[in-house]
Amino acid sequence: MRHNARQPPSVVERVLDVLGAFTAERPELTLSELSRRAGLPLSTTHRIAGELVRRGALARDEHGRFRVGLWLWEVASLAPHDAELRESAMPFLEDLYEATHQNVQLAVLDAPEVVYVERISGRGAVGIRSRPGGRLPVHATGVGLVLLAHAPAEVQEEALAAPLKRYSAHTIASADRLRRVLADVRRDGYAISDRQIEPDAVSVAAPVYGRDDAVLAAISVVVPVEGAEPRTLVPAVVAAARGISRVLGAPRALRVSGDARRETH
Structure with missing residues (x-):
């Protein structure tokens, strides 16, 4: 989490916290793991992750585990470098x-x-x-x-x-x-x-x-x-x-x- 803990995080910060929970060592996460690593309530994480899945930023497998979606790769390929x-x-x-x-x-x-x-x-x-x-x-x-x-x-x-x-x-x-x-x-x-x-x-x-x-x-x-x-x-x-x-x-x-x-x- 990179937001200021002294004030409530914005919606954008919450979304970035969810995306930032994934690492090379932990490319797949359950909802509870995602909630814990993002530092957000389970209900908030569920709502954000669901929307990200619908938009293709996250994907969810048959076991309910989340991973980064292809849409994020498409966006990342536009980076100026x-x-x-x-x-x-x-x-x-x-x-x-x-x-x-x-x-x-x-x-x-x-x-x-x-x-x-x-x-x-x-x-x-x-x-x-x-x-x-x-x-x-x-x-x-x-x-x-x-x-x-x-x-x-x-x-x-x-x-x-x-x-x-x-x-x-x-x-x-x-x-x-x-x-x-x-x-x-x-x-x-x-x-x-x-x-x-x-x-x-x-x-x-x-x-x-x-x-x-x-x-x-x-x-x-x-x-x-x-x-x-x-x-x-x-x-x-x-x-x-x-x-x-x-x-x-x-x-x-x-x-x-x-x-x-x-x-x-």
Whole structure:
């Protein structure tokens, strides 16, 4: 619940509380679970959930359990980051996947987290927590480090001042270390996140630029630690990110493309 508990929530806030009760860990809920997680009376939850089912925002199975409906997916696909970015990125993500048959991801910043817009994963790919529409913290992911490194100074300082959740012995857990890593990412143009969340996975990430040459998104490849040589993946990831940036009209990517063509003649 995100409303002010000192005053009664509005109708809109109640609806958002119901929708916000669903998570990746709990994608299906009974009416009583939905009521409890939304912090609303059972009768209120029943009325709101019924209307959401009628509108297609929620679906209800034969056992009476609720889940997110297809209508919400249709609305979510209209998010400004999604359509052009995903369409521009997919050919390059598919190329990266064909080269690795591991996890290839596209993410955007919603500080203090990243939101995954797309993920391609092979049957034998290393297991990871990310999923399309899912969130993970900026400090513990390759895409997050890239996005935070290029975020406005005030966003960086908020992230540096916040507690840094530790997922493994390798997670960045101090502000000083995070500050140094972000400086390295800006200098190098890519990030390597080594076993920060999953103990057997390493991520290589690079920034995607938009028309104003600001970082719009980040892409990454996540591979198993065993036998991995992450730096050998850097050129492919950076090239794919540059390709997406070029399609999106980023001036810096267009300049690089033109310089490369001149060097071949």
